[in-house]
Amino acid sequence: MTVPAKTRLLDSVNSPDDLKGRSRDDLKQIADEVRAEVIEAVSVTGGHLGAGLGVVELTVAIHSVFNTPDDKLIFDVGHQCYPHKILTGRKDRIRTLRQGGGLSGFTKRAESEYDPFGAAHASTSISAGLGFAKARDLAERDNKVVCVIGDGAMSAGMAYEAMNNAGSDASRMLVILNDNDMSIAPPVGAMSHYLSKLVSSRSYRGLRKFAKTIVKPIGLANPARKAEEYLRGFAMGGTMFEELGFYYVGPIDGHDLDVLLPVLENCKAMQTGPVLLHVVTQKGKGYEPAENSADKYHGVAKFNVVTGEQQKSKSGPPSYTKVFAQSLIEEARKDDRIVGITAAMPGGTGLDLFEKEFPDRMFDVGIAEQHAVTFAAGMAADGMKPFAAIYSTFLQRGYDQVVHDVAIQNLPVRFAIDRAGLVGADGPTHAGSFDIGFLGALPGMVCMAAADETELVRMVRTAVEIDDGPSAFRYPRGNGVGVELPLNPQALEIGKGRIVREGTSIAILSYGARLQEALKAAEMLAAQGLSCTVADARFAKPLDKELINRLAKEHEVLLTIEEGARGGFGAFTLEHLAETGALDSGLKIRTLHLPDIFQDQDKPELMYAEAGLDARSIAARAIEALGRGNVQELERLARA
Ligand SMILES: Cc1ncc(C[n+]2csc(CCOP(=O)(O)OP(=O)(O)O)c2C)c(N)n1
Ligand SMILES: CC(=O)[C@@H](O)[C@H](O)COP(=O)(O)O
Numbered sequence: 001m002t003v004p005a006k007t008r009l010l011d012s013v014n015s016p017d018d019l020k021g022r023s024r025d026d027l028k029q030i031a032d033e034v035r036a037e038v039i040e041a042v043s044v045t046g047g048h049l050g051a052g053l054g055v056v057e058l059t060v061a062i063h064s065v066f067n068t069p070d071d072k073l074i075f076d077v078g079h080q081c082y083p084h085k086i087l088t089g090r091k092d093r094i095r096t097l098r099q100g101g102g103l104s105g106f107t108k109r110a111e112s113e114y115d116p117f118g119a120a121h122a123s124t125s126i127s128a129g130l131g132f133a134k135a136r137d138l139a140e141r142d143n144k145v146v147c148v149i150g151d152g153a154m155s156a157g158m159a160y161e162a163m164n165n166a167g168s169d170a171s172r173m174l175v176i177l178n179d180n181d182m183s184i185a186p187p188v189g190a191m192s193h194y195l196s197k198l199v200s201s202r203s204y205r206g207l208r209k210f211a212k213t214i215v216k217p218i219g220l221a222n223p224a225r226k227a228e229e230y231l232r233g234f235a236m237g238g239t240m241f242e243e244l245g246f247y248y249v250g251p252i253d254g255h256d257l258d259v260l261l262p263v264l265e266n267c268k269a270m271q272t273g274p275v276l277l278h279v280v281t282q283k284g285k286g287y288e289p290a291e292n293s294a295d296k297y298h299g300v301a302k303f304n305v306v307t308g309e310q311q312k313s314k315s316g317p318p319s320y321t322k323v324f325a326q327s328l329i330e331e332a333r334k335d336d337r338i339v340g341i342t343a344a345m346p347g348g349t350g351l352d353l354f355e356k357e358f359p360d361r362m363f364d365v366g367i368a369e370q371h372a373v374t375f376a377a378g379m380a381a382d383g384m385k386p387f388a389a390i391y392s393t394f395l396q397r398g399y400d401q402v403v404h405d406v407a408i409q410n411l412p413v414r415f416a417i418d419r420a421g422l423v424g425a426d427g428p429t430h431a432g433s434f435d436i437g438f439l440g441a442l443p444g445m446v447c448m449a450a451a452d453e454t455e456l457v458r459m460v461r462t463a464v465e466i467d468d469g470p471s472a473f474r475y476p477r478g479n480g481v482g483v484e485l486p487l488n489p490q491a492l493e494i495g496k497g498r499i500v501r502e503g504t505s506i507a508i509l510s511y512g513a514r515l516q517e518a519l520k521a522a523e524m525l526a527a528q529g530l531s532c533t534v535a536d537a538r539f540a541k542p543l544d545k546e547l548i549n550r551l552a553k554e555h556e557v558l559l560t561i562e563e564g565a566r567g568g569f570g571a572f573t574l575e576h577l578a579e580t581g582a583l584d585s586g587l588k589i590r591t592l593h594l595p596d597i598f599q600d601q602d603k604p605e606l607m608y609a610e611a612g613l614d615a616r617s618i619a620a621r622a623i624e625a626l627g628r629g630n631v632q633e634l635e636r637l638a639r640a
């Protein structure tokens with residue numbers, strides 16, 4: 001019988017308990033195996049790779065020192081949690097990450113007791129951790145609270161609101177600042193410069209060597225006192241964190257278990273108020289293609305482990321994002337008052353392209369959507385034409401600013417709302433579900449949704465022209481439908497939709513990119529002799545009341561459809577029809593929107609089918625409302 005030269009230690013780790021009492025060498029081997037496992041898993045699923053690779057040693061160290069799940073470990077954003085999932089009983093399902101029915105790509109309470117707090121949006125961990133710390137104190141328990149937050153996430157206001165609170169009342173908690181000098185894109189802002197200065201100081205360079213030789217576990221007598229004395233050697237003194245009431249420790253090498261383990265032991269033993277441990281790591285650590293790439297493999301498609309080459313997306317029409325960016329560039333060439341604003345998503349919003357052409361007119365403000373919106377409002381108030389390009393889901397964080405700073409003052413900020421509707425693998429935290437409702441509720445806001453790329457280009461043009469109040473246009477993640485782009489786009493008439501297909505019995509009024517499915521549904525209905533009108537509303541605010549009245553009057557059935565939650569375009573239409581009395585005449589109306597649940601991740605087309613927003617489901621709703629036609633026949637057509 002042959003005995004394998006090196007047995008995988010990770011196979012024997014089914015929970016963090018299996019890390020306890022292991023030798024340093026064993027833990028180092030386990031860390032190496034976790035790293036290999038993360039790379040293998042993400043190579044078949046795609047997902048967030050660089051961040052997780054950067055915290056492998058840190059995660060192993062935390063789980064071997066702290067007593068999770070009693071001690072609460074809270075990851076900020078949660079995109080770096082794959083090593084944590086592997087170590088906390090989810091190793092066997094790690095190749096289901098971000099797939100339908102599989103593990104979430106983020107921490108999620110419903111998934112494991114080791115995920116005490118779910119995330120995916122940035123900068124929530126310190127606030128949540130403080131909540132856990134206070135709940136613990138009130139219940140007179142003694143568990144620890146550990147938050148892991150990145151340098152990028154440290155740029156957001158929430159992190160400072162939380163530190164302001166935690167530092168003032170000496171709350172016992174550990175905040176680990178995972179500083180890899182990267183956000184999704186290179187980090188921006190004064191805070192980022194400050195952290196770089198801390199890290200590049202002499203003390204850190206000296207410490208790397210120093211720590212390896214002198215770091216020892218603390219003695220048992222007076223552990224808290226000794227821990228403090230011990231850690232004082234690491235602290236640099238006078239840091240901004242200390243001014244905020246934190247005990248600052250670091251910076252230390254976040255890949256060196258010989259340093260991490262004793263420092264964490266000592267942080268754990270400390271009984272003073274909040275501690276901030278500054279850990280320096282490398283995003284993408286241990287996988288050459290990630291280390292060498294500009295974005296450190298923040299988010300990747302499936303890839304070849306040997307070469308690092310990522311699967312190319314099928315060639316097709318350009319993405320909506322790119323179409324938006326290029327048309328904004330065109331507009332900006334003609335109008336030097338146009339500026340672009342992003343909150344740490346230059347690549348995701350396409351504003352990196354804009355920046356290449358107009359470096360002085362693009363502003364990346366960091367992970368700071370609230371600030372981005374008010375900053376845009378200030379610019380608009382002084383005569384500029386700001387385009388704030390923000391994902392629908394992240395704009396949620398800036399809602400009060402949209403209301404208070406933009407809408408009430410009727411300022412012409414243009415919101416380019418990317419990732420509208422379902423986004424697939426990122427799941428419910430990233431779905432752009434709510435902006436139709438929350439923006440449509442605001443007096444004076446013009447709300448548009450693009451049915452295809454041509455429409456998007458025209459909406460950018462329209463937004464440039466709307467100079468007397470706020471406007472927004474939404475468009476989905478992914479590729480357009482492949483229509484030809486207008487060379488000289490004309491602005492749309494505000495509040496006017498268009499008829500795309502004429503029919504008699506059924507009217508489908510689409511708001512946004514479901515128009516293609518609506519047209520397919522119309523074909524399916526036509527195959528059964530059911531004549532269907534399809535219209536593109538273009539505007540949710542102001543509504544095209546004339547168009548709606550006409551559709552209501554001339555058809556037996558009216559369906560509205562949108563890539564958004566209930567309380568959006570369908571609700572606005574229904575309200576209008578109720579007010580005009582059109583509902584009293586027997587019109588059969590159905591509002592098709594996202595279901596009233598947070599849908600888990602899957603392929604977008606499957607999620608839309610589950611939501612009842614694919615062509616087959618649209619046609620089936622029409623048949624149900626009409627009371628004529630054959631639903632089974634639709635199945636056959638959908639398969640064909
Ligand atoms: C509120 C919010 N805005 C934007 C994002 C998009 N986002 C996800 S991760 C990330 C960068 C985070 O950087 P950092 O905290 O340093 O973590 P790292 O990826 O470097 O480990 C950004 C901007 C988000 N998740 N939440
Ligand atoms: C974790 C996070 O918020 C981002 O990395 C997000 O996953 C990016 O989404 P897109 O891939 O749609 O840009």
Ligand SMILES: [Mg+2]
Pocket residue numbers: 150151152153178179180181182183
């Ligand atoms: Mg970072």
